[in-house]
Amino acid sequence: MKNLMKNLMKNPLFVPVICLGLVLLFNLLTNAGFFEISIKRNNVGNWILAGNLISVFNNASELVILAIGMTLITSASGGQDISVGACVAIAGGVILKTLASKSGVPVVAAVSLGCLVAMAFGAFNGILVSIFNIQPMVATLILFTAGRPISSWITGGLSPRITNSVLDAVGNVIPGVPVPTPIFIAAFCVGFIFLTLRFTNLGLYAQAVGISDKAARLVGLSPRLVKFIQFVVMGLCVGLVAFIKVSRVGSIQYNYIAKDIEMDAILAVALGGNSLSGGRFSMTGSIIGAYTIQAITTTLLANSVPSDALSAYKAVVIIILVVIQSPVVKDFWRRRGKTDPGDSSLNPTKNGLPPHPQGAGPKANAGPNAGPNPASGSAASLSASLSASPAANLGPGPLPSLAPALGAGPVGT
């Protein structure tokens, strides 16, 4: 039992899950009706599930998708992309304009165009970060400022409103399937990214570059390319989010669409127990973080918190959750749990290497993760670091086979 607790505490997902649990527990205690789900017909005659829980999953979809991209960018570049909300406005503008201008353009074509444009803007951010070595927050500040005016320029300042059966199916429900479609899109993205992380080296390379640029270069990775790719992936996420947003109401308001969503996406990454200075990451944590944020919003709405106090309430909840996540509090609980003495020295380091996940043996505890300075630039230390601690989110697959390769010589990206 004690062992189980110890293992749970060590799991990097423990705290994010607790955070989500706290929010749900609050609802269970104050308003059990929160969990009720009912089925009804909408005004076009399709069956649809409704209830607060459905609303949480439905409305969190966009945030979940953006949290995926934000996690990868954070890991590889050690910074955040603050232009995503503005880029959603751009991609949404492109999709809307394409659908409105010529009748008969298939939705797929419009969405593909929107995604391509978003990826181009992602590439722009990526070039600034990877080639010009500008801090991500500064580089993306450009589109953060310019994005919404660009969107307004694309739509000519008009607000076209589209009624289209495909959009309706995407933004609401597919006839015959009572679950809101955005939930499926988010689930698809989550599944896709897990498969990608499992079967490709995308995540591994991002973490390698995030832990140490220099060491990654020494083992033959191209930090520039790796960082650049993450921004393009984020562009794809942005395009999909824009598609969902456009579908929900059949229009966009370039000034308000996805407003401040970048901050929520960053918060999701942080709530997931990830360090915002890059390196090791837990994708599952970020996704749980995203659902937690939407659960908070929906809870506040369900409890009719007064408008002028809404942000303050949200801030209070988030402060509590972030403090629970802080190394000091985690350390306190670990000591209370009387785990092995070596653990007390395992505060997350500069690169945010989390305390070792379950499954990492004593070997991992002795590994270089415990060392304070992983940026020492040695390829050996990097490969040791990567091979010594297979993280749950990476899966055991690529790691053992790659570790010797990393140590031995150049690997193509």
Added chain:
Amino acid sequence: MKFKLVFLLAALVAFGLVGTAPSMGQDLIKIGLINADPNESGYRKANVESMTSALSKENGFDVSVAYSERKVENQIAAAQQFINEGVKYLVISPEVSTGWDSVAQSAKEAGVKVIAFDRVIEMPDDVLVASTVSDMRAEGDKAVKWLEDKKLPAYNIIHIQGQMGTDAQVKRSAALTEAAKDKGWNLVAQQTASWSEEDAKQVVQAVIDAKKEFNVIYAENDNMAAGAVAALDANGITHGKTGDVVIIGFDANQWALKEVLAGNWNLDVECNPLHGPLVAQIIKDLEAGKKVDKVRYIEEQAFDTDTITQAVVDGRTYGFEN
């Protein structure tokens, strides 16, 4: 060097043209027009077009234009520059109402008169000769009056508020909350959706999920009304002329009036951005030595399913779909 010469030449030509224009007819009235960002919204776009077309050369004005790019500093700098250039009137739609003391001082010294349009500005009375604004409180009162006349058997209202603290939100909210208190109307929910369509959809969905009864939605702009209607549609709740829930929106964009015409919404209260003719008239009156009102409220209407016509929709000059 070559470029500089070309530029100089172009400038000379331009000056020449401007310089000769007034001598051709009566003297033009020199005006500095300072507006907000034309890209801010469809409303602003319509406002910008109205201002520039009303204060045209044909109408006897020589106007220099500057836009804020969303920063009041840009507006203040432009105002100072226009005063130095010797304009007779400054026509301003300020990004923020305060912080204009230095401009007021310079304007006073140079004898420049200030007219504010669309938004209020804080300046001493001897400088600020007139303001033309939308009466947001009156807009709210129109909606409330209409709602009262509707004599519904019960009033269970979802109140969707705009961005908290904005003039439109404060006054449109005040109209409803005061009426609700006086008449015993029940505000089922009172939440901000920050002018956003999707946020409004979430707010209404939350009320539906909480299984609260409601029969009126008072949304403080058209977009939020559209978001609220999207939530109703998703939950199989009817609305509009023949439906269960009364829908009230504000601003009267063309696309929104189409919804009223189609019977999907019940009422839309206009927020008129076309201040141009009114400002032009005020300046002409001042030039003729007439006395003008300190505050002029722009004329605004409300359209419900009975009063709306296709002609009204076609006659809109703003809020187009495409």
